[in-house]
Amino acid sequence: MFNLIRRDVILQKWQLIIFIPCVAFFIMMGSHPALTFLVAAIFIPFNAFFYDEKAETNILLNSLPYTRKTIIASRYIGAIVYMGLGIGVTCLALLIANTSYTLTDIAIASGLFFVFASFTFPLFYILKPGYISTVVMLSFLVLAGIGPRTVLYLIDKLPVITDFINSLSMSVIYTGSTLIVMFLYVISWVFTTIVYQRKAF
């Protein structure tokens, strides 16, 4: 398992050089820290998936002494590890750039990362190779474009929901959303494992 997770660093060593300038760019552009954290969180895990999209990679991984369960587990656990690292590095970068951020920014970014990952990771094993990266990139851009507006619209039109959320204490909101996000991630993990176990290479 550890070897499979470590593999991403070996594979992406050149892309990692782009990682820092990419984060620096977002900071310099004055992006909201939550967005910078989200981009940093997404960078390594999704890059890893783009690498594994090819059929040959799956033939290789499945010919090595790994079970299919382990391969998928390494993806889901690896994503958490690399998300953590990405966020850690961004924290440092923000400190160096003297930009303030809050724990809420990190919470929002990691929450959004988990939701986005939960829906897109299975796609890498369902859709035809070659299309997946495009679909995922487009959906990220579309979500980033219309997501906030949709939320604002909903807040405006459905006061019931906002009233309900306002009535909850902060700790309930944090715990509740963490549980929902983790639940989604686990469901996605189980689903992907089932899909992958049935796959033929």
Place this chain on the structure above:
Amino acid sequence: MEHVVELKNVTKNFKGFSVENMDLQVKKGFVTGFIGANGAGKSTTIKMIMNLLKPDAGEVKVFGLDFKTHEKEIKERIGFVYDSNVFYEGMNLKDIKRVVGPAYKQWDDHLFYQYVEQFELPLNKSLKKFSKGMQMKASLAVALSHRAELIIMDEPTAGLDPIFRRELLDLLQEIMIDRNRTIFFSTHITTDLERVADYIAFINKGELLFNQSMLDVADNYALVKGSVELLDRDTEKSLLHVHRASTGFEALTDNIQAVKSMFGDSVVIERASMEDIMYYMKGGMQHV
């Protein structure tokens, strides 16, 4: 004799193609050549042995173990060489060693570098810049560096120039000095088999036609040539496939004694090459 690979009644169906009720055994300590035309089912069978494909019915056992319960243990002991490069193209051999090596308990860095030197492979050049032959050698170096007991190769010689092909086959012979090792390799090039194989498994349209030692194949099959007038319903029974031409007939038999007693000296009996056997068994002549 111990079998390293055992397929029992294995069936796999695809649209328009199927492998049906295949029984195949690969004997320990020998080179078994798996031969068949393109599309005969060689890669499908190999993928089932590697657990990349699951059979619809039947049982696949490797080292006497089942993939359901012993997948990791089995794969620890298998080295694989596929017909195309499965390693990350942009990586060099050093990085591939870093990714693949730790996956195996028995991985030996020293051995890996020894093979890299022996096969004259560059360590820092990306694999996409390797020639087909070099890619094959790189796969073989990886397979040998974790002391694989069973080496499975899917068309390792396809697309190689004759010199490189011969070099690879010589290498296989060298590897087999260790009699604990077993090689199972598919090919559609019959001369490969004559050079290195101890056993031959012949597959045609998803059906295993025979799995015999090279000696048995040479003893059992022969080419029969004679005049067309000699053929009738009775005499044809001793022949597997017959090709008639205005100049005479040519046929394959797996019953040399019957042919001798039936035709006597009126026909010429010659040794059948693997290519002859494959050609006739596939029913090639019927289309000519």
